[in-house]
Amino acid sequence: MKKTLFLQAPSFDGFDGGAGSRYQAKREIKSFWYPTWLAQPAALVPGSRVLDAPADGLTIAQTLDIAKDYELVIIHTSTPSFPSDARFAELVKERNPAVMIGMVGAKVMVDPGPSLQASAAIDFVAREEFDYTCRDVAEGQSLSDIAGISWKDADGKVKHNAPRPMIENMDELPFVSPVYKRDLNIKNYFIGYLNYPYVSLYTGRGCRSRCSFCLWPQTVGGHRYRIRSAESVIEEVKWIKENMPEVKEIMFDDDTFTDFRPRAEEIARGLGKLGVTWSCNAKANVPYSTLKIMKDNGLRLLLVGYESGDDQILLNIKKGLRTDIARRFAEDCRKLGIMIHGTFILGLPGETQETIAKSIEFAKEINPHTIQVSLAAPYPGTRLYDQAIENEWIPPNKTINLVSESGVQLAALNYPHLSSEEMFHGVERFYRSFYFRPSKIWEIVREMMKSWDMTKRRLREGVEFFRFLRAHGAEQA
Known part of the structure; x- marks a missing residue:
């Protein structure tokens, strides 16, 4: 199992992820939603960590100091935050060229090819629901065998794997609240x-x-x-x-x-x-x-x-x-x-x-x-x-x-x-x-x-x- 970091990258002052950190923007009153869509796959990956940099008030430098020690970094992104998230991925890669970096979220689902081509630092993006996709990557399965991802081969060519079916039995997913308690400071969420x-x-x-x-x-x-x-x-x-x-x-x-x-x-x-x-x-x-x-x-x-x-x-x-x-x-x-x-x-x-x-x-x-x-x-x-x-x-x-x-x-x-x-x-x-x-x-x-x-x-x-x-x-x- 790869040492895995699920990351909400540093963002705007007053960031409000909204609805499980799905829409990054600054609201009229400073507020933070839980990064639920990162916590759910993290619950499937033993030894992983969820890091919510905006809620923790972490700078780029502080977040990089944490991210450099991981083998796999999975970043949640959206249309508004993608340019800064891609730049952060590049900074992580500069610190640790061996790290594998993936992105999840609706932005990369609807635009997988151009998202991958936007930065050499992005190794794969997950499409559809990505809980088990993240688990499969963390387990070290070959990217070519994992359903629901688009990825780049050794020559930098973009490959699109078969789609991943929707999760039908939602009770199979583990609780997210233990991940909240383990990794997050709930006093940050307001x-x-x-x-x-x-x-x-x-x-x-x-x-x-x-x-x-x-x-x-x-x-x-x-x-x-x-x-x-x-x-x-x-x-x-x-x-x-x-x-x-x-x-x-x-x-x-x-x-x-x-x-x-x-x-x-x-x-x-x-x-x-x-x-x-x-x-x-x-x-x-x-x-x-x-x-x-x-x-x-x-x-x-x-x-x-x-x-x-x-x-x-x-x-x-x-x-x-x-x-x-x-x-x-x-x-x-x-x-x-x-x-x-x-x-x-x-x-x-x-x-x-x-x-x-x-x-x-x-x-x-x-x-x-x-x-x-x-x-x-x-x-x-x-x-x-x-x-x-x-x-x-x-x-x-x-x-x-x-x-x-x-x-x-x-x-x-x-x-x-x-x-x-x-x-x-x-x-x-x-x-x-x-x-x-x-x-x-x-x-x-x-x-x-x-x-x-x-x-x-x-x-x-x-x-x-x-x-x-x-x-x-x-x-x-």
């Missing part, structure tokens, strides 16, 4: 809307929804929701409770945890017996009866992708949701006392100044406790990217800059009726309109009055939020 400290994990992979902008269901995860058994999920939460007693909340990071409602209810009842507080992603169409079962068994918050307040845009992106259903869902959550962190996206197909204003008013009407506003990102591998090419919403044959040099997300799309700059500055307008209301300010003040810890937390977030607005306003799209 999300503004989750109780601190928290732990996030997946109870399944894939998403049955067909949202045109969403990257992983269209690439690595797929559109079939492949699930762990309720017993497996409850057993891992029990392990966390017994071995990581400082954890105050469990976040289930499945794209849509509530897709299979009987299973969600079964898991909820098991969590209720354990007495844990938990949150999850949800589509804004969960019926009251399921919401009540989840709330009665420890559910605190739902992370909900509303995306837009305009029904035509929701239809354009194949969201499978209408605003009237989302309104009813929000009202049900309010009645039950379930908090919502709502996410919105500006710049989706059909966006205009009028629909931006409509989304802002919709957000104020349904009034999630907190929100996140992003810009539509045409990631290669998505239907949105194909549409952008077909309609020339992005410049042909040019590099797409999804983030600035400092890591702030940029508006990559340009419509004839709505410029990238208008979309970019719509983000701060959305935030100001939503948060700078007397009712919302009073809501936050009431929350702060409950505890000194919450007061300190919200004050720190407030400082970061105002810095974000100031920096965002100064950025050039």
